[in-house]
Amino acid sequence: EVQLVESGGGLVQPGGSLTLSCAVSGFTFSDYYMSWVRQAPGKGLEWVANIKEDGNNKYYVGSVKGRFTISRDNAKNSLFLQMNNVRREDTAVYYCARVNSWGYGSTFDNWGQGTLVTVSS
Amino acid sequence: DIQMTQSPSSLSASVGDRVTITCRASQSVSLYLHWYQQKPGKAPKLLIFGASHLQSGVPSRFSGSGSGTDFTLTITSLQPEDCATYYCQQSYITPLTFGPGTKVDLK
Numbered sequence: 001e002v003q004l005v006e007s008g009g010g011l012v013q014p015g016g017s018l019t020l021s022c023a024v025s026g027f028t029f030s031d032y033y034m035s036w037v038r039q040a041p042g043k044g045l046e047w048v049a050n051i052k053e054d055g056n057n058k059y060y061v062g063s064v065k066g067r068f069t070i071s072r073d074n075a076k077n078s079l080f081l082q083m084n085n086v087r088r089e090d091t092a093v094y095y096c097a098r099v100n101s102w103g104y105g106s107t108f109d110n111w112g113q114g115t116l117v118t119v120s121s
Numbered sequence: 122d123i124q125m126t127q128s129p130s131s132l133s134a135s136v137g138d139r140v141t142i143t144c145r146a147s148q149s150v151s152l153y154l155h156w157y158q159q160k161p162g163k164a165p166k167l168l169i170f171g172a173s174h175l176q177s178g179v180p181s182r183f184s185g186s187g188s189g190t191d192f193t194l195t196i197t198s199l200q201p202e203d204c205a206t207y208y209c210q211q212s213y214i215t216p217l218t219f220g221p222g223t224k225v226d227l228k
Contacts, residue, residue: 037165045157045165045208047217061216062122095164104171105153105212111164 002026002110004096009115012086016119022079022096022112030054030074033099035108036081038092046092049081050099050106063089086119093117123147123211125220133228140196142223144209149189153213156185156194159222160205168207169194201227 008020020036036048049070050059058070069082079096093116097108124147134140144154156169167176169185172192182197196203204227209220 044222045159045210045219047210047219050215050217059215100170102170102174104155104174106217107155107167107170107212108157108165108210109167109170109176111166113164 002098004098004110004112006094006096006112006115009094009117011118011120012083013121014086014088014119016086018083018086018117020081020083020094020096020115020117024077024079024096024098027098027110029072029077033101033106034070034072034079035097035099035106036070036079037095037097037108037111038090039095039114040089040092043092048094051079083117086117088119091117091119122216123150123214123218125209125211125218127207127209127220127223129223130221131224131226133226134199135228136199136201138199140199140203140225142194142207142225144187144192144194144220146190146192146211146213150211150213152188153211154185154187154192155210155212156183157208157210158203158205159208165208196225199225199227 012018051070071080093114095114096112098110100109152172154172157165159165173185206222
């Protein structure tokens with residue numbers, strides 16, 4: 001059974017830093033692109049970042065470029081999101097998602113339960 | 122960036138009704154269009170990928186169609202467990218973008 005479990009969320013002050021983690025099991029982690037997707041309270045879904053299977057290619061939404069860093073440790077079946085210089089508008093539930101393609105680009109076929117990040121003073 | 126719109130933003134329907142949700146992209150996304158279902162407090166679930174391909178385990182009352190800029194998600198016979206918010210998502214180019222969602226509830 002595919003499982004993705006996020007951790008690391010919490011309260012952080014504007015301008016502060018936080019690192020999210022996602023532990024995966026039930027599939028060969030190193031065979032898949034992975035993503036972070038977020039959802040502000042009461043709002044819709046927003047893709048944040050993707051990382052290639054080997055970690056060498058990373059893609060970000062414009063609003064987090066230069067502030068967030070996606071990374072992975074294939075030996076530990078773990079995905080990370082380093083969040084620096086956070087803003088109030090980064091407040092959201094952050095989901096870790098497995099990316100599948102089937103020839104149609106990045107599709108999120110498995111999701112974690114999410115971890116809440118609240119940016120507030 | 123490709124902007125995604127959905128209509129309606131919400132709808133109420135009865136059990137057994139046919140429900141149709143529309144998604145439109147600001148430019149062609151070919152068949153790189155996917156649909157998700159999200160229930161309150163839960164993670165989204167993939168329903169349809171590549172515009173019309175049913176994800177494994179998803180009931181056959183769900184179907185998708187369309188190409189280019191205009192897409193449709195259809196539920197042929199609404200069930201109580203289908204009450205949720207539905208999102209479309211394009212994967213044609215980054216940034217990957219989602220529609221604003223369509224909330225479906227029971228009349």
